[in-house]
Amino acid sequence: MSFPERGLIGIRALRREDIELILRTARSMKDISKRDVKKVPALRGKTVANLFFEPSTRTRTSFELAAKRLSADVVNFSPSGSSMAKGELMLDTVKNILAMNVDALVIRAKPEGACEFISQHVDVPVINAGDGMHEHPTQALLDALTMEEQFGTLDGLKVLIVGDILHSRVARSNIYLLKNFDIEIRVCGPPTLIPRGIESMGVKVFYHLQEALEGVNVIMMLRIQMERMQGGHFPSIHEYSKFWGLTAEILDRHAPPDAVVMHPGPLNRGVEITPDVADGARSVILYQVENGVAVRMAVLYLVVGGGR
Numbered sequence: 424m425s426f427p428e429r430g431l432i433g434i435r436a437l438r439r440e441d442i443e444l445i446l447r448t449a450r451s452m453k454d455i456s457k458r459d460v461k462k463v464p465a466l467r468g469k470t471v472a473n474l475f476f477e478p479s480t481r482t483r484t485s486f487e488l489a490a491k492r493l494s495a496d497v498v499n500f501s502p503s504g505s506s507m508a509k510g511e512l513m514l515d516t517v518k519n520i521l522a523m524n525v526d527a528l529v530i531r532a533k534p535e536g537a538c539e540f541i542s543q544h545v546d547v548p549v550i551n552a553g554d555g556m557h558e559h560p561t562q563a564l565l566d567a568l569t570m571e572e573q574f575g576t577l578d579g580l581k582v583l584i585v586g587d588i589l590h591s592r593v594a595r596s597n598i599y600l601l602k603n604f605d606i607e608i609r610v611c612g613p614p615t616l617i618p619r620g621i622e623s624m625g626v627k628v629f630y631h632l633q634e635a636l637e638g639v640n641v642i643m644m645l646r647i648q649m650e651r652m653q654g655g656h657f658p659s660i661h662e663y664s665k666f667w668g669l670t671a672e673i674l675d676r677h678a679p680p681d682a683v684v685m686h687p688g689p690l691n692r693g694v695e696i697t698p699d700v701a702d703g704a705r706s707v708i709l710y711q712v713e714n715g716v717a718v719r720m721a722v723l724y725l726v727v728g729g730g731r
């Protein structure tokens with residue numbers, strides 16, 4: 424599956440030059456969203472279908488805004504209220520929407536590999552908006568854009584990802600992306616939420632948050648994905664927060680003063696992050712959201728517009 428011709432299924436298949444092209448294009452897209460008239464004709468006449476088989480706020484809204492700011496027509500689909508309630512299959516649903524002459528599919532789905540599977544059965548590009556625990560490529564790209572903006576470069580950074588690494592497509596896509604650069608990648612969380620053998624992906628594993636925070640530039644907090652757990656990964660939410668939740672006191676005491684705090688959202692305030700950190704001066708969480716539009720504009724432009 425080559426980028427951008429066949430879409431964007433995952434970061435794993437990208438080369439550093441592909442990532443740099445997307446980030447460069449995203450930087451040039453940011454200006455459009457700050458204008459009075461937030462629209463350019465780059466994808467005029469094209470139609471993008473947003474097919475969200477799983478819930479989403481940020482990804483879905485920003486893909487829609489991104490397509491509209493590039494002048495594409497957008498159709499949004501979610502299973503509730505659709506004929507999937509009558510038993511129609513996902514692939515039949517996709518093929519029926521494609522029969523209406525759609526130029527690209529943006530897909531979020533629960534099964535890992537769903538985007539890859541669909542892309543093998545359709546003749547338009549597919550962009551992965553998150554598939555189960557597998558990948559969330561545009562999230563990793565918007566995270567990288569945010570880090571680059573904060574520090575001027577990705578090379579040389581120390582990035583710590585904290586929390587439910589096991590169930591996180593965000594962690595996986597970020598690790599694949601950051602490995603393309605000279606970055607020290609750390610993960611921290613309860614042993615039960617750190618995948619066995621993750622060191623082979625080139626990351627350092629920590630189980631104590633205070634120790635993991637020493638010397639880092641970026642702290643990426645993750646939500647505990649209860650919806651993907653059968654239970655039993657830690658004794659209680661209270662216990663989890665006590666050992667792996669980021670509070671202002673822990674941040675100030677153990678992380679360097681210029682370290683920034685990121686979170687892909689949605690937040691579980693008071694669990695993995697306290698409100699004073701989420702809303703504090705070191706939080707770049709809403710910059711991540713803003714960058715989501717620019718990154719998705721860049722990906723749509725390169726994929727749908729053939730803009731390499």
Ligand code: CP
Pocket residue numbers: 478479480481482483553562687688689
């Ligand atoms: N970060 C993220 O994917 O958020 P949503 O689930 O709201 O799209």
